[in-house]
Amino acid sequence: MVKLATAREARLYGPALAVRRWEYVNAGVYAFAALLLAAGLGALAAGGGARAGLAVAAVALAVVAAVNAHDLVAHLAGVDWRVGLARYDAQLGLVEFLVPALHAAGCVLAVAGLALLVSQGEGGGYSSYGKEKHAANMLLAAALLWLLGSVLNSCQVYERADGQAQLLQSSVQVPLLLGSLLFLVAAVLNRRRVASSWRRELVGRSWAWLCLLGSLLWLAAALLNVLKVFMMHQSDALRLEKLRGGAQERLSRDREGRVPLNWEDAARRRALPSDLR
Incomplete structure (x- = not known):
């Protein structure tokens, strides 16, 4: 799930207008992809063209993978690509970094599995069965990654943010999970x-209907995420969270260029006699 508009100060990964524009684009594209996914799975569950529905779902998941990949890059840019800060703030690594990576990887696996189903032959030979088996394994692995990412996404804890920010965040986390x-x-x-x-069926009816319900919940989460992005940009009452465990201070010192100067100053002081320090 897209997490660009978080309550973190570290989301300042560019000029203010560019940040706002990309957060709106990110949320809007994700909502469109979720709608496309629900449409494809809805056609599949209704008994329409199986291959057409699977192809539409694959395209939607490819878009979701791209959005989550962009989300991961944006979060890395938000902390100046300093992945090591995750040692001090566990949520930075488990939520901001790992969640979009897991969802993107799951989408890639799901697209590969759906592509196998679409390319499956009409006959009932062993080759067709083998493709269906590999596709089922890929879809299972993708769902496991999505669930793990959703669980980690629900573990984000706010200390400074007010009740409105936490309610907006939970409204996205619950339907996604x-x-x-x-x-x-x-x-x-x-x-x-x-x-x-x-x-020789491309997919089972129970799979199609359960996936349709899941995609509708993802669509609800995506629409609520658009609302969250809008509210967080419109409200001035939201307090932004700092990175924990000293990670915010390290990031700030590095951005201000004081860390190398401090190190050089400390080295010079150690080289001076004690009465001149």
């Missing part, structure tokens, strides 16, 4: 269906 859980249940059922059946 429930949707990821439904995707996992659907993937498990689909994997069992593939392992125990030789019927």
